[in-house]
Amino acid sequence: MNEFDIVNKAKNRDQNAFKLLFKEYSPKIYAFSLRLSLDVPMAEEITQETFIKVWFKLESFRFESKFSTWLFSIAYNEFLTQLRAKTRLNNKHSEAEYLTYEKFKDVIHYDTNLDLEYAISKLPEKQKTVFILYQIEGYKHKEIAEILEINEGTSKAHLHNAKNFLKKELIK
Amino acid sequence: MTDFNNECNNNKELIDKLIENELNNQDKLFIEAHLKECNDCKRYYFDLLSLNEKIAGLPKKIIPKSNIWKSIDGKLEDENIKVTQISGNLFTVSNITEIKNQQEISESKPNYLLRYAIAASIILVLGLMSIPFYINNSVDVNPVTSVLGYWQVEKIKGNPTLSDKPLSSVDSIKEGEWIITDDSSEAVIKIEGIGDIYIEPKSKIKIMKNEQGENNVYLEYGTINTNLTKPSGNNIPFEVETVNGIVRDTKGGSYTFTMNDKGEGMIFVKDGIVNVVSNGRESVIPSGKVCIVQAVNGPGVPFGFNTSPQFKNAIMYYDENSGDLNAINNVIANSTSQDLVSLINLMPRVSPEVQNVIYSRVQSIAPNIRIPKDSIKFFGLENLNKVIEDCVENSLKGMENLKELENLDKKIRVKIENDMNGKFDMKVFTNELNKDIRENLEKALEQLEKSKEGIEKSKSLYKDKAKNFDFNFDFNFDTAKFRQEFEKNFKWNDEEFKKEFEENLDKYKDYKYEYKFEYDEMNKNLEEAQKEIEEAQKEIERELKELEEKQKKEELNKESRNLKTEPQNSEVDSEI
Numbered sequence: 001m002n003e004f005d006i007v008n009k010a011k012n013r014d015q016n017a018f019k020l021l022f023k024e025y026s027p028k029i030y031a032f033s034l035r036l037s038l039d040v041p042m043a044e045e046i047t048q049e050t051f052i053k054v055w056f057k058l059e060s061f062r063f064e065s066k067f068s069t070w071l072f073s074i075a076y077n078e079f080l081t082q083l084r085a086k087t088r089l090n091n092k093h094s095e096a097e098y099l100t101y102e103k104f105k106d107v108i109h110y111d112t113n114l115d116l117e118y119a120i121s122k123l124p125e126k127q128k129t130v131f132i133l134y135q136i137e138g139y140k141h142k143e144i145a146e147i148l149e150i151n152e153g154t155s156k157a158h159l160h161n162a163k164n165f166l167k168k169e170l171i172k
Numbered sequence: 173m174t175d176f177n178n179e180c181n182n183n184k185e186l187i188d189k190l191i192e193n194e195l196n197n198q199d200k201l202f203i204e205a206h207l208k209e210c211n212d213c214k215r216y217y218f219d220l221l222s223l224n225e226k227i228a229g230l231p232k233k234i235i236p237k238s239n240i241w242k243s244i245d246g247k248l249e250d251e252n253i254k255v256t257q258i259s260g261n262l263f264t265v266s267n268i269t270e271i272k273n274q275q276e277i278s279e280s281k282p283n284y285l286l287r288y289a290i291a292a293s294i295i296l297v298l299g300l301m302s303i304p305f306y307i308n309n310s311v312d313v314n315p316v317t318s319v320l321g322y323w324q325v326e327k328i329k330g331n332p333t334l335s336d337k338p339l340s341s342v343d344s345i346k347e348g349e350w351i352i353t354d355d356s357s358e359a360v361i362k363i364e365g366i367g368d369i370y371i372e373p374k375s376k377i378k379i380m381k382n383e384q385g386e387n388n389v390y391l392e393y394g395t396i397n398t399n400l401t402k403p404s405g406n407n408i409p410f411e412v413e414t415v416n417g418i419v420r421d422t423k424g425g426s427y428t429f430t431m432n433d434k435g436e437g438m439i440f441v442k443d444g445i446v447n448v449v450s451n452g453r454e455s456v457i458p459s460g461k462v463c464i465v466q467a468v469n470g471p472g473v474p475f476g477f478n479t480s481p482q483f484k485n486a487i488m489y490y491d492e493n494s495g496d497l498n499a500i501n502n503v504i505a506n507s508t509s510q511d512l513v514s515l516i517n518l519m520p521r522v523s524p525e526v527q528n529v530i531y532s533r534v535q536s537i538a539p540n541i542r543i544p545k546d547s548i549k550f551f552g553l554e555n556l557n558k559v560i561e562d563c564v565e566n567s568l569k570g571m572e573n574l575k576e577l578e579n580l581d582k583k584i585r586v587k588i589e590n591d592m593n594g595k596f597d598m599k600v601f602t603n604e605l606n607k608d609i610r611e612n613l614e615k616a617l618e619q620l621e622k623s624k625e626g627i628e629k630s631k632s633l634y635k636d637k638a639k640n641f642d643f644n645f646d647f648n649f650d651t652a653k654f655r656q657e658f659e660k661n662f663k664w665n666d667e668e669f670k671k672e673f674e675e676n677l678d679k680y681k682d683y684k685y686e687y688k689f690e691y692d693e694m695n696k697n698l699e700e701a702q703k704e705i706e707e708a709q710k711e712i713e714r715e716l717k718e719l720e721e722k723q724k725k726e727e728l729n730k731e732s733r734n735l736k737t738e739p740q741n742s743e744v745d746s747e748i
Binding site: 015018019022026027028030031034040043044047048051052055109110111112113116117135136137138160163166167170171 | 184185188219220223224226227229230231232233234235236237238240241243244245247248
């Protein structure tokens with residue numbers, strides 16, 4: 001059964017098919033959310049809310065884009081929603097940009113290149129998003145433009161700036 | 173760090189594209205040639221390659237710390253209920269909705285709220301169904317002549333009498349002989365090929381022949397426990413007669429039957445299926461079920477001993493008021509899947525219209541029980557045995573609950589012995605039932621209070637979450653204020669912020685409306701849930717008041733009865 005069939009089944013309220021999609025994509029969505037939010041509970045909530053929204057909105061999905069593109073776009077919007085709620089609630093700046101290395105290490109509960117991840121964490125939000133989607137998730141600029149609702153050119157520029165920033169950070 | 177001259181700065185983009193494999197041949201040849209000559213660009217190129225290598229080693233998938241599916245899964249099942257997308261105590265709300273649907277099925281009065289509350293607080297739910305027993309669906313009454321000598325009576329303890337004489341340890345027993353046990357004696361009748369009948373204290377029993385010439389037991393009052401094997405050869409039912417009915421065991425099994433001298437009684441079937449026939453009514457009672465026999469109305473509709481007191485009450489009210497449509501609605505409204513046997517027993521007693529309503533209820537709570545819809549209009553006593561058997565068989569798979577049934581049987585016997593003073597006592601039974609109902613109602617009230625607290629918490633949580641979000645602020649017309657608001661929270665540099673702002677203005681607008689919509693929806697749902705709970709509370713309080721009035725009335729009746737009997741007693745006393 002290919003992904004098209006699975007998505008179609010899930011569209012027809014097949015929970016087993018939906019669980020397959022969850023199994024495949026939830027670790028990716030969680031990785032994406034955690035790198036963006038640098039906050040484990042928030043990343044879990046984003047992942048959870050994303051899949052609940054997907055389940056309830058799946059009927060409206062018309063295969064006009066790849067399923068994964070649609071999924072990441074929902075996750076990204078969910079991230080924005082939660083980030084806004086968090087910053088409004090705390091009435092302060094998003095912690096994501098100002099995590100100390102010590103705090104950062106507490107967040108990272110998986111095996112990885114810590115220095116590189118820390119450098120990525122310091123990227124401005126938009127550059128970081130483009131960088132993760134392009135370099136880690138393997139999306140094309142056209143798809144990223146679709147997910148983030150920006151121009152392809154902007155996506156390329158963000159990636160270029162992100163890489164330059166990372167190079168500088170890692171050489172420091 | 174790599175520094176570039178202006179010319180090389182222009183080449184950076186080409187190097188990026190080279191790494192991403194996006195260059196045409198001409199540009200590729202150009203940049204490759206340039207890299208051989210320019211050390212800065214070469215370093216830039218290798219730095220980028222090295223960075224890419226490191227990036228490639230980053231995990232694409234990260235397993236979350238907690239089990240996210242678990243929290244999602246429950247919400248998917250409640251997809252019709254929007255509120256359940258919020259976390260927290262809102263399962264309460266979905267239950268209320270579910271009960272609403274059940275109300276639609278049963279078309280009954282809105283007892284659903286009460287039932288929801290009760291369901292939430294009932295702890296004892298035992299799926300009491302029997303162990304396998306022997307299958308035969310008809311009552312075959314071919315007479316077989318029994319030999320009286322095969323019947324023996326044995327003393328177990330105390331001083332039971334046989335025809336007014338002390339019972340020896342083993343005696344043969346003949347037609348017409350009485351066995352009487354006092355407060356502390358017990359006996360057992362042993363019937364060859366049929367089984368044993370234990371006679372509890374304070375009982376009076378006679379051996380007699382039935383219409384077919386078969387030996388049977390007549391219970392005048394007291395309590396018996398049977399332990400009958402499958403009759404060999406023809407399936408002759410073993411019958412216990414009483415002043416107003418017959419207890420018939422066709423398949424062999426075990427039951428406890430208690431009756432007082434007014435003809436009121438109760439039967440609990442531990443194993444097998446027993447029929448109680450009286451006054452033109454018949455009840456089919458499989459293992460785990462209880463049937464109350466009333467002096468005037470005969471056998472009632474059987475029910476699970478551990479079913480909700482509300483359901484028991486509804487059944488007993490129906491037994492006394494069988495023509496009352498409200499009574500039947502009340503039974504249907506309070507029924508759950510463990511009350512299947514009761515609903516099926518109701519079928520032959522009601523009109524075809526009501527049969528249809530019960531049929532819908534049965535289908536909704538036990539879709540695996542097959543009663544062809546066409547057969548409903550013909551549903552009579554002859555169908556009853558068969559359907560109950562099917563029903564029991566279907567519920568049997570994988571169940572081994574003989575021990576539970578034995579425990580329940582013991583509990584019932586202790587109840588009869590201690591609380592009912594050895595014989596069935598309707599007053600004790602109804603008092604206990606009322607007590608159980610009161611306890612359940614009070615638990616339900618407690619539960620509802622907790623649900624209300626939960627909702628209050630959810631409301632304040634969402635209020636907190638949204639407190640800094642200015643829903644009234646219109647982004648369309650005051651971009652300066654929007655920016656000001658935004659800058660408070662996002663530390664981007666000016667240029668970048670401007671770019672972001674232009675790119676995303678529309679999205680933020682939509683986003684604001686979406687947020688407001690969700691917030692409003694949520695609040696609406698919470699308000700509705702709160703209203704439902706308040707209605708349920710009112711309903712429970714009403715039920716409690718009704719119960720209190722009923723008990724007062726019963727007390728008054730008791731007092732007036734006592735007043736009537738007292739003068740007679742004093743007359744007797746004075747005569748003595």
